[in-house]
Amino acid sequence: MNAVIVAVGLMLVLSLCRVHVVIALIAGAFAGGMIGGLGIEGTLKAFNGGLGGGATVALSYALLGAFAVAIAKSGLAHALSDQALSLINGRRKGDVREVKWVLVLLILVVAVCSQNLIPIHIAFIPLLLPPLLYVLTRLRIDRRLIACVITFGLITPYMFLPVGFGNIFLNEILLANVSRAGVDVSEVNVTKAMAIPAAGLLFGLVVAVFFTYRKKRDYDLARIEQVEQVGIQYTARTLLVAALAIVVAFVVQLWLGSLILGSLVGFVLFSLSGIVRWRETDDLFTEGMKMMAMIGFIMITASGFAEVMKATGDVNSLVEDAAQWIGHSKGVGALLMLLVGLLVTMGIGSSFSTVPILAAIFVPLCMQLGFDPLATVCIVGTAGALGDAGSPASDSTLGPTSGLNVDGQHHHIWDTVVPTFIHYNLPLLAFGWLAAMSL
Numbered sequence: 001m002n003a004v005i006v007a008v009g010l011m012l013v014l015s016l017c018r019v020h021v022v023i024a025l026i027a028g029a030f031a032g033g034m035i036g037g038l039g040i041e042g043t044l045k046a047f048n049g050g051l052g053g054g055a056t057v058a059l060s061y062a063l064l065g066a067f068a069v070a071i072a073k074s075g076l077a078h079a080l081s082d083q084a085l086s087l088i089n090g091r092r093k094g095d096v097r098e099v100k101w102v103l104v105l106l107i108l109v110v111a112v113c114s115q116n117l118i119p120i121h122i123a124f125i126p127l128l129l130p131p132l133l134y135v136l137t138r139l140r141i142d143r144r145l146i147a148c149v150i151t152f153g154l155i156t157p158y159m160f161l162p163v164g165f166g167n168i169f170l171n172e173i174l175l176a177n178v179s180r181a182g183v184d185v186s187e188v189n190v191t192k193a194m195a196i197p198a199a200g201l202l203f204g205l206v207v208a209v210f211f212t213y214r215k216k217r218d219y220d221l222a223r224i225e226q227v228e229q230v231g232i233q234y235t236a237r238t239l240l241v242a243a244l245a246i247v248v249a250f251v252v253q254l255w256l257g258s259l260i261l262g263s264l265v266g267f268v269l270f271s272l273s274g275i276v277r278w279r280e281t282d283d284l285f286t287e288g289m290k291m292m293a294m295i296g297f298i299m300i301t302a303s304g305f306a307e308v309m310k311a312t313g314d315v316n317s318l319v320e321d322a323a324q325w326i327g328h329s330k331g332v333g334a335l336l337m338l339l340v341g342l343l344v345t346m347g348i349g350s351s352f353s354t355v356p357i358l359a360a361i362f363v364p365l366c367m368q369l370g371f372d373p374l375a376t377v378c379i380v381g382t383a384g385a386l387g388d389a390g391s392p393a394s395d396s397t398l399g400p401t402s403g404l405n406v407d408g409q410h411h412h413i414w415d416t417v418v419p420t421f422i423h424y425n426l427p428l429l430a431f432g433w434l435a436a437m438s439l
Helices: 003-016 021-035 039-074 076-089 093-113 121-138 143-160 165-180 190-212 221-227 236-256 259-273 278-291 293-312 314-326 330-348 351-369 373-385 395-404 412-438
Strands: none
Touching: 003 021, 003 293, 003 314, 003 330, 003 412, 021 039, 021 293, 039 121, 039 236, 039 259, 039 278, 039 293, 093 121, 093 143, 121 143, 121 221, 121 395, 143 165, 143 190, 143 373, 143 395, 143 412, 165 190, 165 351, 165 373, 190 373, 190 412, 236 259, 259 278, 293 314, 293 330, 293 395, 314 330, 314 351, 330 351, 330 373, 330 412, 351 373, 373 412, 395 412
16 A cells, blocks of 8 residues: 555545544554555654654744734724725615625735745735634624635745746756656746646636625624734734834745744834734734634644654655556556646645646656647646645635634535635546546
């Protein structure tokens, strides 16, 4: 049995049974390590060796949580929430529906811009979403809809638009690895290659927004009020300082390429301004780190899980075995390559890390089956992106959960992972296969 299939399968089954993702990842890693022949000692060594890979991300999100709490204390996000509430209270029932769509559109635009215009990835989520939960609950908006909207905005831009994170994924990773494997990509329009798969994600978004989660859903307002202080006072000065802190933090992040330093500088600016008093900094810092603790621990554990999968050598074996199963059928070949990409990415949790693994084997196979360079780029890119949505260990699902579950009313697996898997991975699989056969 292939260790990757067993490890990922066990991890997914345990997660669906509501076992915590961290425990599911550890159990899956050890099961995969034992089947892969590493033994207990080898599995522990690989797992522990991989933990450091997620430490930087975990610390970044912890500091970002502290920064988010400081912004909440300033009242900036609550000012936005109050404006939305005033629109709700002052409008008729029919007009309130317009407020709902404005909020959904706002969240979608911010998520899309976080990948290219202001490449901060999921950093906006703990800053924007928690203060809006009260408004979303008043509007009775299903949080699964918001999770799908955010995940669409986090994934689609980088796999379609060669700007920001998209430039890294499409040009520096996808085209570079396909070229390294022996295909001339000088004439390939990468946006054209990924257009049909991206249309699959758009199809999933439309289904989620206008059909699956269009009905209203009730949440407990009292639980939100306990964790998210809706009555925070703010002034023009606090709002100005908060806006300045956000701008400075983002500039530092983009300048130095460090979310850690960006968040830290923003938090210090709040302290120097007096909005966060020195004697309160310890409590606020701790509160913010607790808010992002789950995502940090899952990212650390996921790095250990991925390292065990790589150490078994069964990732390459899985890809090579798929190549043998395909035979000479282009249709079967494209489908199996996409399915293997889905499995590998769901286990590793990062499409950026999956593409180099898949390209080494799939590119020669695509050439053997007669796929042209454009279709080859499409297959490898789609196979790499598959699984980013719907993976319990992906930051594209962990990010939305971190913002939507601050009051404990949004389950990571059943309210984020399962909805995004259904609405994005399945259409991406279908549209990716269609693109491979038609390009």
